[in-house]
Amino acid sequence: MRGVMRPVCALLLLTACDREWLTDVGDLLPGEGLPVLEAPAVVRAEESFTVTVTTYGSSNCTRALSLTVIVDDLRATLIPYDSRVSAGGPCTSDLAAFPRTGRVTFARPGQGTLVVRGAGTYRVEFPVLVRE
Secondary structure, X not given: OHHHHHHHHHHHHHHHHOOOEEEEEOOOOHHHOOOOEEOOOEEEOOOOEEEEEEEEEOOOOEXXXXXXXXXXXXXXXXXXXXXXXXXXXXXXXXXEEEEEEEEEOOOOOEEEEEEEEOOOOOEEEEEEEEEO
8 A cells, every 4th residue: 555655646736736836816804813914003294105915825836926906095995916826726624824915105184994805796895084
């Protein structure tokens, strides 16, 4: 039996190393009580601040890739991108967090909004007060 296990293990390792990784918008889990966004509630106009967006996925089939930040007046849209193994890869069923950071700057004071756009139709909005 031991002689049979070695080729099987070698085949599994080879398959895991030869996976194709695809880029896609990350999965958010806002209804699960897991953090989606970490950001200050009050910021200063014309000063950048750090935001952290967290996506979730299989620990061995997901990797945090990047965060795109699009600012339009007092609205910042945050789009997290992940790398994922293409369909058919041997993935664990665990749920791991994949945080990534970005910088946001609002040009003027007022009531701002941070919008995190995840995969599918998931969008989560967070208010932020922008002071002078």
